[in-house]
Amino acid sequence: MTAADEDSIEGSQARSGAESLHKSLEPLLASKEMVVFCGSGGVGKTSIAAASALAAAATMPGKVLVLTIDPAKRLADSLGLQEIGNIETRVPQTAFTAAGLEPRGELWAAMLDTKQSWDALILRHASGPEAASRILENRLYHNVTARFAQSHDYIAMERLFEIHESGRYDLIVIDTPPTRNALDFLDAPARMAEFFGGRLLRWLTLPYRVGGKRGARWLNYASKPFYQVADRLLGNQFLEDIAEFFLSFQEMYEAFVTRARAVERLLHDKRTTFAVVTTLEDGPLHEAELFCAELEKRNLHLGCLVINKVLPSYLLSHSGVQAADKLSVNAESVAERLAATCGSPFDDTARTVRVLTTIGESFRNFTVVARRESELRSHLGRHGEVLIEVPAFEVDIADIDGLARLAEFLLPIERTV
Amino acid sequence: MLRAPDLLGRRLLFFTGKGGVGKSTVTAAMALLASERGKRVLVVEVDGKSSIADRFETAELSFTPTEVYPNVFAMAMDTEASLKEYLKLNLRVPIVGGLGPLAKALDFVATAAPGVKEILTIGKICWEVRESLEGRAAWDLVVVDASATGHVVSQLGAPDAIRDVVAVGPVRSQTDWMSALLADPSITALNIVATAEELPVAETIDLVSRVREQLDVSLGAVVVNQVLPALFTRSDEVVFERLCGADAREVLGIAAGGDVGVVLEAARLAVSLRTTRATHLERLRETVDLPMLFLPYLFARSHGLRETRLVADALGAELGL
Ligand SMILES: Nc1ncnc2c1ncn2[C@@H]1O[C@H](COP(=O)(O)OP(=O)(O)OP(=O)(O)O)[C@@H](O)[C@H]1O
Numbered sequence: 001m002t003a004a005d006e007d008s009i010e011g012s013q014a015r016s017g018a019e020s021l022h023k024s025l026e027p028l029l030a031s032k033e034m035v036v037f038c039g040s041g042g043v044g045k046t047s048i049a050a051a052s053a054l055a056a057a058a059t060m061p062g063k064v065l066v067l068t069i070d071p072a073k074r075l076a077d078s079l080g081l082q083e084i085g086n087i088e089t090r091v092p093q094t095a096f097t098a099a100g101l102e103p104r105g106e107l108w109a110a111m112l113d114t115k116q117s118w119d120a121l122i123l124r125h126a127s128g129p130e131a132a133s134r135i136l137e138n139r140l141y142h143n144v145t146a147r148f149a150q151s152h153d154y155i156a157m158e159r160l161f162e163i164h165e166s167g168r169y170d171l172i173v174i175d176t177p178p179t180r181n182a183l184d185f186l187d188a189p190a191r192m193a194e195f196f197g198g199r200l201l202r203w204l205t206l207p208y209r210v211g212g213k214r215g216a217r218w219l220n221y222a223s224k225p226f227y228q229v230a231d232r233l234l235g236n237q238f239l240e241d242i243a244e245f246f247l248s249f250q251e252m253y254e255a256f257v258t259r260a261r262a263v264e265r266l267l268h269d270k271r272t273t274f275a276v277v278t279t280l281e282d283g284p285l286h287e288a289e290l291f292c293a294e295l296e297k298r299n300l301h302l303g304c305l306v307i308n309k310v311l312p313s314y315l316l317s318h319s320g321v322q323a324a325d326k327l328s329v330n331a332e333s334v335a336e337r338l339a340a341t342c343g344s345p346f347d348d349t350a351r352t353v354r355v356l357t358t359i360g361e362s363f364r365n366f367t368v369v370a371r372r373e374s375e376l377r378s379h380l381g382r383h384g385e386v387l388i389e390v391p392a393f394e395v396d397i398a399d400i401d402g403l404a405r406l407a408e409f410l411l412p413i414e415r416t417v
Numbered sequence: 418m419l420r421a422p423d424l425l426g427r428r429l430l431f432f433t434g435k436g437g438v439g440k441s442t443v444t445a446a447m448a449l450l451a452s453e454r455g456k457r458v459l460v461v462e463v464d465g466k467s468s469i470a471d472r473f474e475t476a477e478l479s480f481t482p483t484e485v486y487p488n489v490f491a492m493a494m495d496t497e498a499s500l501k502e503y504l505k506l507n508l509r510v511p512i513v514g515g516l517g518p519l520a521k522a523l524d525f526v527a528t529a530a531p532g533v534k535e536i537l538t539i540g541k542i543c544w545e546v547r548e549s550l551e552g553r554a555a556w557d558l559v560v561v562d563a564s565a566t567g568h569v570v571s572q573l574g575a576p577d578a579i580r581d582v583v584a585v586g587p588v589r590s591q592t593d594w595m596s597a598l599l600a601d602p603s604i605t606a607l608n609i610v611a612t613a614e615e616l617p618v619a620e621t622i623d624l625v626s627r628v629r630e631q632l633d634v635s636l637g638a639v640v641v642n643q644v645l646p647a648l649f650t651r652s653d654e655v656v657f658e659r660l661c662g663a664d665a666r667e668v669l670g671i672a673a674g675g676d677v678g679v680v681l682e683a684a685r686l687a688v689s690l691r692t693t694r695a696t697h698l699e700r701l702r703e704t705v706d707l708p709m710l711f712l713p714y715l716f717a718r719s720h721g722l723r724e725t726r727l728v729a730d731a732l733g734a735e736l737g738l
Pocket residue numbers: 281282283434435436437438439440441442443466468565642643644712713714715716720728
């Protein structure tokens with residue numbers, strides 16, 4: 001504990017509920033086979049997922065893979081990842097040594113290529129190459145896979161399943177797509193199965209199934225109003241295209257649903273855990289709380305909550321606030337004393353006054369934000385066994401060194417810098 | 418430096434950007450600013466997270482506009498409600514099963530078909546603007562809290578996408594005037610909100626080129642939000658560095674009645690945060706040739722109407738008002 005912590009204004013209250021919690025990811029990374037990082041966009045999922053994988057490879061034997069979704073370009077480069085492609089790449093030992101780490105295991109990285117993964121999925125499930133290419137070439141195919149809200153989420157989990165099944169890694173750490181709503185991720189397998197096999201789809205394609213392409217559409221009483229309206233709005237050629245697409249998808253339905261169920265089972269497996277990342281801002285925090293509650297409701301394992309980009313606790317210290325105020329209020333006399341005692345560059349007292357007031361004002365500004373965050377923090381319920389706080393760094397997490405700096409807050413790491 | 422764009426002279430303003438940068442905040446501020454300059458404004462929240470209601474401290478929004486501030490009306494987009502309204506206005510088909518299952522079926526089709534869902538959003542927005550231009554609705558300005566960068570291109574491109582797949586019918590013919598309205602720089606401006614951080618800047622640069630390649634929609638300004646204050650000039654910095662030396666710290670310590678270490682540390686953090694951001698801002702400036710508006714980071718206790726007003730003032734100043 002630093003001196004600043006001891007006279008913290010709100011810190012002690014905020015911390016008390018967390019005393020019994022672990023402050024390290026070590027137990028999770030050492031015992032689980034899959035760790036899924038979730039949270040709102042921009043909170044640091046990608047960075048923390050990569051840093052966790054790095055930490056695991058640095059401290060434990062075995063092969064670790066980080067499946068990353070949307071890394072910033074510099075971060076992707078530093079992991080040796082190309083722009084596109086599902087290729088798994090090993091991060092070289094030299095990258096570790098340069099960051100002052102002596103790795104005990106291997107770190108591998110891959111980026112998710114949604115389109116490629118979808119194509120692979122179709123090729124696997126279709127009854128034959130001809131059926132597969134009929135789907136791959138349908139002009140609606142790209143649209144469904146690229147636009148369907150849960151498509152990215154689903155494919156991320158599908159990849160996770162595939163890589164896990166391959167048995168190539170001891171630990172897989174996965175980043176998640178920046179969905180509007182973090183919960184979408186959990187619903188994705190069920191929604192995909194429903195989408196491709198639901199009653200609505202069967203109802204929609206019924207006229208085509210019973211009567212052939214130009215079959216007795218008018219006979220189908222139930223769907224008649226729909227076709228009437230849709231025909232008038234969109235033209236019937238369009239509807240036929242859609243029906244054809246779904247019909248070819250339907251023969252893969254069984255395989256698809258079986259797979260989606262397997263993916264769902266994997267998420268429930270005790271070897272899988274979820275880590276929720278948040279910052280101390282209203283929006284992300286609200287989403288994180290919802291997500292944690294939902295995990296519990298669904299009996300999924302909530303391994304840990306990571307609070308990222310936390311401002312330094314010294315901003316909450318009484319002595320700090322007081323010192324900052326005194327420096328601004330007494331700026332003139334302080335400036336004169338500095339000019340007398342220390343000489344240049346304090347001979348321009350007007351400038352010294354300005355610098356002192358700015359310093360004081362800036363401290364108070366950041367204190368306002370830190371207090372708001374601390375207030376939000378104190379309302380945070382208890383979620384999972386592990387609670388980790390990562391400070392706001394003044395620079396981006398853009399390379400292995402940045403990941404290593406971040407990793408030091410996730411678990412104890414020996415680093416020679 | 419490009420001169421301040423005449424955003425308030427347009428009729429339709431979109432604000433997009435990476436998640437969390439401040440789209441809703443800037444949208445609300447723009448609406449407030451316009452209303453204070455005598456305009457009657459409609460705010461459309463596309464990705465309903467009830468952020469707009471929070472910014473005006475009002476109750477949750479619905480599809481029917483409600484007045485959230487004098488002369489500012491706000492609505493939440495709802496594609497099903499939009500479809501209902503559309504069908505009511507355009508078709509006189511007797512719908513046997515009611516709209517429920519129909520809407521569900523169309524929703525389903527919309528997932529697969531390019532542009533169907535998007536057209537319900539963009540169509541409603543364009544319709545409100547056209548009605549106003551032709552004197553049947555009373556909006557001087559429609560401000561849209563639009564989707565994030567990832568989705569906004571397909572949303573604004575919906576009229577074209579529909580034209581590609583739908584050969585005939587009323588839907589097709591209606592896309593023409595929508596496209597024309599969106600392309601008209603005297604009416605529409607697509608604005609991008611960003612922060613001076615790596616990913617928001619990268620997405621902004623990427624979006625500008627995608628908009629220019631794929632859409633015929635006129636771009637307005639880039640709004641750089643949450644700009645941290647500059648603390649020191651170069652000569653100030655020399656003074657600051659010397660303040661951190663042992664002899665000066667002693668003087669400061671006596672004056673402050675305690676250690677000033679954390680105060681100096683906080684100032685150093687503030688300086689480096691700003692420096693990191695400056696490099697991203699530099700890249701944005703070098704790559705994007707749109708006018709830029711800068712809005713300060715607010716060190717505020719909460720984010721309600723009071724803060725919306727502060728952002729609106731800053732926006733007004735940046736627009737040269
Ligand atoms: N200029 C500013 N100064 C300080 N904080 C700000 C500023 N602008 C926005 N914020 C804060 O940043 C957060 C995100 O803002 P906002 O909700 O407007 O973003 P958004 O882009 O609409 O997010 P989303 O993508 O989730 O819709 C909010 O907590 C808001 O109060």
